[in-house]
Structures are given as C-alpha cells and as structure tokens.
Amino acid sequence: MLSARNLSKRFGVKRVFDRVDVSVVAGDFLLVTGPNGSGKTTLLRVLAGLAAPTGGELELPPRESIGYLGHEPLVYRELTPLENLQLFGRLYRVPERRERIGMLLERFGLWDVRHDRVGTFSRGMQQRLGLCRVLLHEPSLLVLDEPFNALDAAGAELLDETLTELSARALVVATHDPERVEHLATDRLAFA
Amino acid sequence: MNYLADVGALARKDLLLELRAKETVPAMLLFVLSTLTVFHFALPRGTGHVAALGLLWVALVFTALLGLTRAFVPEREQGLMDALVLAPADRSAIWLAKVLAVLAFLGLAEVVALPAFAAFFSGIDGRTVAAVALADVGICAVGTLTGAMAVAGRARELILPLLFLPLAIPVVVGGVGASAGAGGRYLGFLVLYDAVFGLLAWASFEYVVSET
Numbered sequence: 001m002l003s004a005r006n007l008s009k010r011f012g013v014k015r016v017f018d019r020v021d022v023s024v025v026a027g028d029f030l031l032v033t034g035p036n037g038s039g040k041t042t043l044l045r046v047l048a049g050l051a052a053p054t055g056g057e058l059e060l061p062p063r064e065s066i067g068y069l070g071h072e073p074l075v076y077r078e079l080t081p082l083e084n085l086q087l088f089g090r091l092y093r094v095p096e097r098r099e100r101i102g103m104l105l106e107r108f109g110l111w112d113v114r115h116d117r118v119g120t121f122s123r124g125m126q127q128r129l130g131l132c133r134v135l136l137h138e139p140s141l142l143v144l145d146e147p148f149n150a151l152d153a154a155g156a157e158l159l160d161e162t163l164t165e166l167s168a169r170a171l172v173v174a175t176h177d178p179e180r181v182e183h184l185a186t187d188r189l190a191f192a
Numbered sequence: 193m194n195y196l197a198d199v200g201a202l203a204r205k206d207l208l209l210e211l212r213a214k215e216t217v218p219a220m221l222l223f224v225l226s227t228l229t230v231f232h233f234a235l236p237r238g239t240g241h242v243a244a245l246g247l248l249w250v251a252l253v254f255t256a257l258l259g260l261t262r263a264f265v266p267e268r269e270q271g272l273m274d275a276l277v278l279a280p281a282d283r284s285a286i287w288l289a290k291v292l293a294v295l296a297f298l299g300l301a302e303v304v305a306l307p308a309f310a311a312f313f314s315g316i317d318g319r320t321v322a323a324v325a326l327a328d329v330g331i332c333a334v335g336t337l338t339g340a341m342a343v344a345g346r347a348r349e350l351i352l353p354l355l356f357l358p359l360a361i362p363v364v365v366g367g368v369g370a371s372a373g374a375g376g377r378y379l380g381f382l383v384l385y386d387a388v389f390g391l392l393a394w395a396s397f398e399y400v401v402s403e404t
Contacts, residue, residue, distance in 0.1 A: 064279075064280035068274065068275075072270055074270065074275035075272075076266060076270065076272065078209045091280070093194070
C-alpha cells in the first residue's frame with residue numbers, strides 16, 4: 001500500500017526529517033506525533049504524494065486511492081457544501097455521487113446547510129466538510145493532518161467513530177492529541 | 193469524454209466563484225475603462241489611428257494581466273491546489289478550465305472596452321476584432337501557465353508580470369500588425385502563436401503544479 005525507506009526531506013540546507021521508514025498496509029493505523037515544526041506536516045505531504053522526498057525510496061498507491069486532509073479543509077469558501085462535493089466527486093469519478101454526497105452530509109451534520117456558502121461556516125463546520133471531501137471517494141489510504149482541528153466535542157466524537165469504522169483501511173494520522181486515537185494506533189512515529 | 197466533463201466542471205466552478213465574489217471582472221472593467229480614458233486625455237489632438245490602436249493593445253494586455261493575477265487566488269489562499277492535483281483527473285484539465293474562465297472574463301472586459309475605444313478614438317474594423325479574439329486565446333493560454341508558476345513562488349506579484357509580459361510581446365506585435373493594416377499575415381501569426389504556445393502550456397502544466 002504505502003512503503004517508504006530511508007526517506008529524507010530538505011528545504012535548501014534545512015533538514016526537515018532524515019532516514020524515516022514507513023510501511024502501512026490495509027488495517028494499519030500509523031500515529032505520527034511531535035511538536036510544532038518537527039516535520040509531521042511535511043512527512044504527511046510526502047506520503048500523500050504532494051511533495052517529493054529529497055532522498056530515499058517511496059512507493060505510493062495511485063492518486064485515486066489517497067484521501068488527504070491538510071491543515072486547511074481544502075474546500076472552496078464561495079461554493080456550497082453540495083457544490084464542493086459535486087466538483088470533487090466528479091474529479092474522483094465517484095459512482096452514485098448524489099447518494100454518497102447525501103449520506104456524508106447527513107452523517108457530518110451538514111445536510112441542512114448544504115445550500116449555504118462554506119465561507120459563512122465556522123472553522124469546525126469547514127473541517128467537517130473537509131472530512132466529507134476526503135471520504136467521498138472511499139480512499140484505501142487516508143492521510144490526515146490534525147483531523148481534530150477546530151472540531152467541537154460532537155464533531156470530535158463523530159470523527160472518533162469514523163476512524164474506528166475505517167480501521168480496515170490504511171491510516172496515517174498526525175495529531176497533537178495522541179491520547180484521543182492512541183487506542184486505534186497499530187504503529188507510532190514520534191518526531192523529536 | 194471524462195476529460196471534457198472535468199474541464200466543464202472546473203470551468204463552471206471558476207465562473208461560479210467569480211459570479212459570487214464579483215472581484216475580477218469589475219476590476220478589469222474599471223481598469224480598462226480608466227486606462228482608455230487616461231489615454232484619451234493624454235494623447236494630443238490629431239494623433240493617428242495607428243498610434244491609438246497601439247495604446248488599445250497596451251490597455252488590453254495589462255487588463256488581461258490583472259485578470260491573470262486573480263486567476264489562482266482561490267486555490268492559493270485556501271491551499272486548494274493540493275486538493276485539485278491529488279484528484280485522479282488529468283491535471284491539464286485544471287489549466288484548460290482556468291484558460292476558459294479567464295477568457296470569459298477578458299471577453300467581457302473587451303465587450304465594453306472596444307466600443308469605448310471606438311467612442312474615444314476611432315472606429316474598429318473586423319480585422320481588429322479578429323486579432324483581439326486570437327490574441328485573447330494566446331494571452332490566456334500563456335498567462336494561465338505563468339500564473340500557476342507564480343502561485344508556487346514567494347514573490348508571486350512580481351513573478352507573474354516578469355514571466356508573462358515578455359511572452360506577450362509577440363501577441364502585441366501580431367495584434368498591432370493585424371489591426372494596423374497588414375491583416376492576413378499577422379492574423380496567421382497569431383493563430384500560429386496560439387497553437388504553439390497553447391500546446392506547450394497544455395503539455396507543461398502538469399510539471400508546473402506537481403512537485404513529485
């Protein structure tokens with residue numbers, strides 16, 4: 001599924017991380033922890049195929065199998081949740097798009113605001129929509145960077161449930177709050 | 193079929209964003225009208241038609257530059273290029289959709305600018321309209337590619353004009369040549385420019401937006 005050996009990344013002379021080994025298959029949950037600026041986000045961007053490593057070997061699944069959530073929810077603020085998900089559903093060739101979008105919006109509590117502009121949403125609601133976008137095409141590898149960011153208690157609980165349900169897939173999750181997902185982790189990578 | 197549907201969905205998104213934000217087209221309209229007004233008062237009486245046409249092309253190129261500066265703003269501000277390039281759709285569809293959207297915005301600005309030019313200076317013939325239409329295609333094709341390059345850089349407000357304007361020089365040469373009298377040859381030159389640079393931009397967009 002995802003395999004990285006001796007992975008390193010530099011920005012000019014600045015070393016972000018060095019000699020990292022990662023192997024994630026279906027059913028694995030890799031928990032990535034570390035303080036701010038330790039390289040978690042850069043590693044996740046490399047593992048999602050968004051940035052090239054400076055050194056090492058990296059094997060990634062095809063793009064359509066990857067679901068990535070970054071620090072931003074990666075949705076258009078001038079569009080509605082429905083329009084955002086229809087656009088990404090089209091680009092990801094999601095079959096039975098309408099039903100899948102409806103189901104996700106219901107699940108993440110966004111159905112009633114599906115025609116409202118995302119720019120009017122709280123950051124937590126935008127994060128919920130970002131999660132809908134990530135799950136829309138049912139990726140087999142999920143790369144989630146601080147997925148609990150800005151979520152209220154109900155949203156965080158919903159994400160807990162979702163991550164538990166997704167345990168048959170491959171997950172790479174970076175978080176400042178490892179206690180919340182510790183019980184799901186099958187492997188850990190701690191940055192100093 | 194999927195490719196065209198992707199382009200359609202992405203272009204529709206860009207048009208919808210502008211329809212709601214109303215930022216780019218009003219700015220382009222205001223800019224081109226202001227520029228033509230300034231030229232109208234700055235040019236001495238009795239200035240020839242050809243000199244005025246030259247200023248029209250200056251106004252159009254800088255109006256296009258204004259639109260191109262805004263082309264990738266939603267993707268840049270909200271980090272959305274990541275989401276777009278991760279999708280399994282062909283990445284050149286992002287470029288083509290942007291070209292179509294910028295072309296629509298520029299076309300709208302010109303629908304107002306050309307009659308305004310005719311009112312301020314002198315009439316516009318069919319050759320000039322054809323040259324403007326052909327030039328728009330080349331400007332949008334090259335400008336969207338350079339716009340995507342600029343988004344990736346730090347000094348993006350500087351990089352876009354520095355990359356785009358040298359590449360727009362042949363368009364101005366062709367445009368002025370076609371509208372100033374030597375029609376056919378320069379229109380052919382613009383068609384060639386559109387074909388060559390359009391193809392190059394389409395083929396190289398993938399490398400511009402992907403680091404991997």
